[in-house]
Amino acid sequence: MLSRLSIRDIVLIERLDIDFSAGLSVLTGETGAGKSILLDALSLALGARGDASLVRHGAAQGQVSAVFDVPRNHPARMLLAENALDDDGDIILRRVQTADGRTRVFVNDQPSSVTLMRDIGRALVEIHGQHDERALVDPGAHRDLLDSFGGLLGEVRTCGEAWRRWRDGEQELARHRAKVAAAAREADYLRASVAELAQLDPQPGEETELAEIRTSMMRAEKIASEIQDAQDVLSGPQSPLPQLASLLRRLQRKAGEVPGLLDEVVTSLDEAMLSLDAAQSAVEAAMRATEFDPQRLEKAEERLFALRAASRKHNVQVDDLAQLRDTMAADLADLDAGEERLHVLEKQAAAASDAYDEIAQRLSELRKGAAIGLQKTVMAELPALKLERAEFIVEMSSEPDNRMEEGIDQVEFWVRTNPGTRAGPMMKVASGGELSRFLLALKVALADRGSAPTLVFDEIDTGVGGAVADAIGQRLARLSARVQVLSVTHAPQVAARANTHFLISKSGGTERVSTGIAEMDRGARQEEIARMLAGATITEEARAAAGRLLSENAV
DSSP, X not given: OEEEEEEEEETTEEEEEEEOOSSEEEEEOSTTSSHHHXXXXXXXXXXXXXXXXXXXXXXXXXXXXXXXXXXXXXXXXXXHHHTTOOXXXXXXXXXXXXXXXXXXXXXXXXXXXXXXXXXXXXXXXXXXXXXXXXXXXXXHHHHHHHHHHHTOHHHHHHHHHHHHHHHHHHHHHHXXXXXXXXXXXXXXXXXXXHHHHHHHOOOTTHHHHHHHHHHHHHHHHHHHHHHHHHHHHHHXXXXXXXXXXXXXXXXXXXXXXXXXXXHHHHHHHHHHHHHHXXXXXXHHHHHHHTOOOHHHHHHHHHXXXXXXXXXXXHTSOGGGHHHHHHHHHHHHHHHHHHHHHHXXXXXXXXXXXXXXHHHHHHHHHXXXXXXXXXXXXXXXXXXXXXXXXXXXXXXXXXXTTSOBTTBSEXXXXXXXXXXXXXXXXXXXXXXXXXXXXXXXXXXXXXXXXXXXXXXXXXXXXXXXXXXXXXXXXXHHHHHHTXXXXXXXXXXXXXXXXXXXXXXXXXXXXXXXXXXXXXXXXXXHHHHHHHHHHHOSSOOHHHHHHHHHHHHHTXX
């Protein structure tokens, strides 16, 4: 509940600290005293739009702090946890509005965003008035309110779980179906490629090995050609060796005839012949060393070219061809297994769909029963609120094909204000005063189901009096037994039923006016209620009537 509201320099309010208690608290005062300013300040602390015009004239900034005491398991505390904000005790919402239009937000004294403040504020306080555009008049909340009234939150969670299972199953089925379709389109290519690579049987490192063999054999082939030329020169038909041998023999025969003249020539030729013989032997040995099989070179080249052609075709490195073959083979296996998996997923998705449909249909039937109950409960409240000719309708439509996490139902609260008139959405059909009373009847019907811990009613008794005002007071008092209720009222019948009564008043001269608030004791309450009954001149009869109201509604 709201335990304290502190306001500094907001419009006519200079400094104000208000402590609230449980039950029903009413705020009364003369027209123009500042009751609406008080609610504007509270709304500012709940995340409403800021405005520089809210800052008191002459002040640099205005500030509003609202302190709330709520249980540890309250949804507002869950929001704090989700946003990593400290939560050691009370929840404190503080808003600073500067005169230049800037605004700052603090949640539990930690800088925060207006969006988070608004979310927390909505969980803590509902403000209902003739022009309220949130709370019960928001069609988006009507289904949740109906579920709360019918005690269907457990069924809604079950439906949500079934919906998620169905959605997840459909998503997995769609992904797998796309995968199988893509694989099927590539199946012929995969089979041909796997067969080709299986026949080629590439091995890791094979390209490097073949390239080295090819290079070595080509080098040997080139050297062998040069060696063959050397052999042809030394041992072929044009070899100089026979001529040199013949010349050496002739010179050796002549050397004896002329001693000493040809000895050096003979010796040199003899050494040259020996060297040439040695060279001839070396060439023959080199020829034997460089012998190779041309077919082996051809085979190595064919294998290397085949591997590189496959590499270009599949746009991978030669060393990756083996892995590609295995991957393609696995994809083919997956295609066959994928067809079987597809059938399994189709059955699972169909089962999840049927399960959701069954749960959603059962939830829809329960909602129809809850709608009848809510209609009766609200209708029972309307006569006393001078809406005896009106009708409250829970308009519910179901679309089995429109699966939602919350079920297949759309829910909206409709009203018919007079017999024979067209029914329609509550916000569009009901007038301001009628809307306020419909909202009050709804809040009484819903009681503490799905309600914020603090309800604020802004002049919902405007334009009514007597028995209707008394009926409104009764219902506000009933609500206050379950949640904290604050009501700005002009009705003495409502004020008399309060646990706490605050008087809002203005003070000051013509140049400086300030709004103040004070909690009243019984005597002051009687005087204020007498003023509300009598107007400007308070008579003894009015005081007596006020005393009777207080006595009859003593709490």
